[in-house]
Amino acid sequence: GDSVTQMEGPVTLSEEAFLTINCTYTATGYPSLFWYVQYPGEGLQLLLKATKADDKGSNKGFEATYRKETTSFHLEKGSVQVSDSAVYFCAWNSGNTPLVFGKGTRLSVIA
Amino acid sequence: EAGVTQSPTHLIKTRGQQATLRCSPISGHTSVYWYQQALGLGLQFLLWYDEGEERNRGNFPPRFSGRQFPNYSSELNVNALELEDSALYLCASSIGTFTGELFFGEGSRLTVL
Numbered sequence: 757g758d759s760v761t762q763m764e765g766p767v768t769l770s771e772e773a774f775l776t777i778n779c780t781y782t783a784t785g786y787p788s789l790f791w792y793v794q795y796p797g798e799g800l801q802l803l804l805k806a807t808k809a810d811d812k813g814s815n816k817g818f819e820a821t822y823r824k825e826t827t828s829f830h831l832e833k834g835s836v837q838v839s840d841s842a843v844y845f846c847a848w849n850s851g852n853t854p855l856v857f858g859k860g861t862r863l864s865v866i867a
Numbered sequence: 868e869a870g871v872t873q874s875p876t877h878l879i880k881t882r883g884q885q886a887t888l889r890c891s892p893i894s895g896h897t898s899v900y901w902y903q904q905a906l907g908l909g910l911q912f913l914l915w916y917d918e919g920e921e922r923n924r925g926n927f928p929p930r931f932s933g934r935q936f937p938n939y940s941s942e943l944n945v946n947a948l949e950l951e952d953s954a955l956y957l958c959a960s961s962i963g964t965f966t967g968e969l970f971f972g973e974g975s976r977l978t979v980l
Binding site: 798845855856858859 | 870871900902907908909910912915923925957959968969970971972973974
């Protein structure tokens with residue numbers, strides 16, 4: 757069925773390390789893809805999105821490229837900061853359907 | 868501008884009881900979504916309301932129900948509570964037809980003993 761698979765956490769990195777969180781999706785048609793972030797004590801918020809193949813979403817130094825051939829939307833950041841510690845969720849939707857979320861990946865960045 | 872607000876923040880019930888959770892969307896948003904965030908399971912879609920009508924429903928039993936009021940606020944009811952209903956219930960809103968961004972509240976944590 758339709759789903760999102762993202763790498764299991766927790767992921768622990770040192771400040772300034774390179775971050776990759778893998779995400780693959782199973783969906784029919786041409787979905788839009790999203791990364792949401794949940795900072796401690798806050799509600800989920802949209803981090804970035806891409807709506808068609810080869811689009812790159814970017815925000816706050818994070819990037820993800822919509823790869824239709826590999827059905828992937830991996831999240832990357834070149835140099836993480838302590839303030840990036842949060843839970844990251846990959847998600848997709850198609851047409852007017854509700855967002856389908858992955859299970860989330862907890863990232864801890866240590867100074 | 869006020870964000871999505873949910874109440875109560877925490878709720879403790881016992882098995883078999885009923886729980887009611889409330890959500891106020893961002894002003895001007897007509898769609899409200901409910902998700903369940905149980906430990907280790909990510910976000911599971913529960914219900915979607917728009918303009919007072921139920922638009923979509925996730926794979927949950929009928930004892931999960933809700934409604935949307937004329938002012939677009941929403942209520943989620945869970946009847947005959949079971950232990951596995953313990954979770955964080957998240958409400959989100961968007962402007963009418965979904966355009967890609969949901970605005971989430973901080974959630975209501977339901978504990979069933």
